[in-house]
Amino acid sequence: MTRGLFISFEGIDGAGKSTHIERVAALFRQAGRAVVLTREPGGTPLSEKLRELVLHEPMDALTEALLMFAARREHLVQVIEPALARGDVVLCDRFTDATFAYQGGGRGFDWQVLGQLEAMVQTTAQGVLRQPDLTVWFDLDPQIAAERLASARVPDKFESQPADFFAAVRAGYAKRQAEMPGRFARIDASQTREAVGEAVAQVVTPWLPRSGS
Numbered sequence: 011m012t013r014g015l016f017i018s019f020e021g022i023d024g025a026g027k028s029t030h031i032e033r034v035a036a037l038f039r040q041a042g043r044a045v046v047l048t049r050e051p052g053g054t055p056l057s058e059k060l061r062e063l064v065l066h067e068p069m070d071a072l073t074e075a076l077l078m079f080a081a082r083r084e085h086l087v088q089v090i091e092p093a094l095a096r097g098d099v100v101l102c103d104r105f106t107d108a109t110f111a112y113q114g115g116g117r118g119f120d121w122q123v124l125g126q127l128e129a130m131v132q133t134t135a136q137g138v139l140r141q142p143d144l145t146v147w148f149d150l151d152p153q154i155a156a157e158r159l160a161s162a163r164v165p166d167k168f169e170s171q172p173a174d175f176f177a178a179v180r181a182g183y184a185k186r187q188a189e190m191p192g193r194f195a196r197i198d199a200s201q202t203r204e205a206v207g208e209a210v211a212q213v214v215t216p217w218l219p220r221s222g223s
């Protein structure tokens with residue numbers, strides 16, 4: 011049976027993840043793979059309700075981190091693990107690296123405690139710590155991201171944060187990459203859409219089934 015594949019897409023708000031994720035889905039579908047396109051926080055009815063709360067209600071940093079992990083647990087159990095067990099490709103717009111970057115880097119929440127929560131929430135029934143096979147990190151200067159978002163939409167609680175918050179989030183992603191370099195692919199997201207799309211295609215191509223297989 012085909013092995014499931016888990017790819018996450020990360021970056022500060024406005025870095026360009028959503029612009030490219032559909033194209034990655036199309037590449038896998040064209041190669042004959044079933045794709046589950048999902049997001050965090052969210053991906054199940056309950057997790058989407060939690061998303062509404064965390065994106066729009068002011069709250070304590072620990073409360074925020076716990077709600078992110080609560081939404082993730084539900085998402086893992088209801089959607090991600092069953093999809094991987096079927097052999098599907100799961101493309102997830104953000105996963106736990108976002109919690110380390112935003113709640114750890116941005117809010118300054120304790121990195122080690124986040125690691126403990128990660129272990130509790132992401133350990134599967136088989137005793138394996140679930141992590142993405144590949145994390146595509148859209149790395150972008152917060153100033154450029156803010157300019158891109160300014161004309162795009164009404165900002166939510168995170169998107170309304172100042173540039174120094176996003177500089178700390180970006181540093182959180184860099185720290186996470188340094189801790190787990192094997193699964194991270196950093197994309198220079200300041201390039202044109204076409205160049206970024208090409209870079210994304212290059213990093214996912216080794217994960218596509220070889221033609222004839």
Ligand SMILES: Nc1ncnc2c1ncn2[C@@H]1O[C@H](COP(=O)(O)OP(=O)(O)OP(=O)(O)O)[C@@H](O)[C@H]1O
Nearest residue numbers: 022023024025026027028029158162201202203206
């Ligand atoms: N390479 C690029 N050059 C210029 N503009 C871009 C580029 N990539 C995306 N954009 C534009 O920037 C804005 C943000 O892009 P997008 O929504 O894909 O980011 P995102 O990472 O998904 O953001 P969020 O995490 O906040 O949802 C959109 O208006 C999009 O059209």
Ligand SMILES: Cc1cn([C@H]2C[C@H](O)[C@@H](COP(=O)(O)O)O2)c(=O)[nH]c1=O
Nearest residue numbers: 023050051078104105108109112168169
């Ligand atoms: C998973 C996760 C997300 N966030 C933040 C990051 C973004 O500002 C929003 C999600 O909005 P998007 O348009 O889907 O990017 O939530 C976070 O702070 N912590 C997390 O774990």
